[in-house]
Amino acid sequence: MVARGDARRERIIAVAFQEFTAFGFRGASLARIADGAGITQPGLLHHFPGKAELLIAVLHERDQRDGQRIGIDLDGVTPWPRLFDDLRALVDFNSRVPGLVQLFTVLNGEAVTDGHPAREWARERYRRLIEHADRSLRAGVEAGELKADLDTLACAQRLFAVMDGLQQQWLLDPDRVDMPRAFGAFLAEVERSVRA
Amino acid sequence: MVARGDARRERIIAVAFQEFTAFGFRGASLARIADGAGITQPGLLHHFPGKAELLIAVLHERDQRDGQRIGIDLDGVTPWPRLFDDLRALVDFNSRVPGLVQLFTVLNGEAVTDGHPAREWARERYRRLIEHADRSLRAGVEAGELKADLDTLACAQRLFAVMDGLQQQWLLDPDRVDMPRAFGAFLAEVERSVRA
DNA sequence: TAACAAACCTACTGATTACTCGGTTGGCTT
DNA sequence: AAGCCAACCGAGTAATCAGTAGGTTTGTTA
Known part of the structure; x- marks a missing residue:
């Protein structure tokens, strides 16, 4: 069940990336992110404790990915x-x-x-x-x-x-x-x- | 009564300036701005039709003021x-x-x-x-x-x-x-x- | 197979959001 | 003095916000 959880986390981060890009942190909505990831809002918050932590996760993932690409x-x-x-x-x-x-x-x-x-x-x-x-x-x-x-x-x-x-x-x-x-x-x- | 209205508008714009500076447009709250200006929220919306128009008013005021200063x-x-x-x-x-x-x-x-x-x-x-x-x-x-x-x-x-x-x-x-x-x-x- | 835990869900919380409706007040004009 | 209108306010509106409580499913491991 670990694999499915990881896949879901990646999906959430990908959707959150788009949401934060489109509306910034303050304009972003956890409900919309959960929706886009095909999950409920509490389901989302099972993977990330809060909005701020989700943003940090997105940023760290970008840093890591882009760091090794460039x-x-x-x-x-x-x-x-x-x-x-x-x-x-x-x-x-x-x-x-x-x-x-x-x-x-x-x-x-x-x-x-x-x-x-x-x-x-x-x-x-x-x-x-x-x-x-x-x-x-x-x-x-x-x-x-x-x-x-x-x-x-x-x-x-x-x-x-x-x-x-x-x-x-x-x-x-x-x-x-x-x-x-x-x-x-x-x-x-x-x-x-x-x-x- | 015109004078009082103008003074109030200026006060609102000054407070809104601080609010938008501190939290951006999306993070700003009309309730807080109204509070800071010593007015109710409907009172604020009597002077400006909406949040977006208030932001534009703040920006135009800044453009004008800074333009002539510099x-x-x-x-x-x-x-x-x-x-x-x-x-x-x-x-x-x-x-x-x-x-x-x-x-x-x-x-x-x-x-x-x-x-x-x-x-x-x-x-x-x-x-x-x-x-x-x-x-x-x-x-x-x-x-x-x-x-x-x-x-x-x-x-x-x-x-x-x-x-x-x-x-x-x-x-x-x-x-x-x-x-x-x-x-x-x-x-x-x-x-x-x-x-x- | 029994225990356990990760991965969810439904249902809900209280707070806050921008904004509206229907007034009242009070000064200015005619 | 009559009428008018800008300048408000009290009381709501429906929507959305992030986050919680408590339970169920599902796969893994002992």
Whole structure:
């Protein structure tokens, strides 16, 4: 009976992913999620103790799945040319999965509100991503390949600021924002300016 | 009796501003807003036909108030060096009013969800801001002061992407993000790279 | 085969949601 | 003084919200 339970959990998470993407955490309804998963509401709450925990489960599942797909080792030190390639590939991929981008955009925005269950998750996620990029750039500086006076932390923050800012504009107005192109151009500019 | 009505409207909008900032549109409660404004819920709905219209009223009021404060003429053509100064001043100001930044961040994120009343507002706002910056840069190109092959639209989009992306990071982790400094450094970099 | 527990269900809770109906009040205009 | 209307309020509306209590089914394991 373990197998059936696991399958159900996956189904619930998949439906919850869509619900949170469409309406955010506050706009999401457990009743609709249960319905979509072909289960009653108490049945849903047998698998997850509450709405907040369900959201966290969805986010963790996404982190894990996307982490291994994109193949970036967030704990190691990626050589900086590889970092830029990885980011380019990530944005290219994202441009083909607007739903995924929407989930992250909506929840990042919602996360700054009072008492939001994803606040911690959002902050830690940014810290991880930025520190990873920062390490790459610092290694490049130490190897003498990048400018010695490069502000690596500010540069790392900027990389993800542009990525997220373009996602926001792209979701609101896809016809006017060529996200991969705009991000690629930005990266090229950065690559030129950081070289020693 | 007109004066009292106007004062009440202003009071309602001020309280609603805080409520939408703290909880977003979906998380906001008309009952709490009415309470904070010292009025009953039907009393509130006498002034605004519904929750969506109240949100729009708050956003329009903010647009108007902030528009005249920052002194940017969105319809005219700002000389590009002035554009950069204006943006710098805007980010400096924003760093002193986190509540205001939070309202815009939360609503921009929420706006991409299904059937959100601020979707149109968010899209039009970006269009206005980006077109304004784009016109500035194009004028600079035509005057021969900026690179002839500068992609002015992509550059304009990037300016606001960085601004919003840094706001997001700053709200989540104010200790690790020096927003005005990071944005200033970015602008300096842009200014160097766009010059003819 | 007996015990056990995971995986559900029905039925319900009280709270909250945005919003409506049908008033009353009180100041301004004619 | 009569009439009018903006500015409210009390009392509800039906719907939805997340979550609970307590029981039943069903497969696994001892």
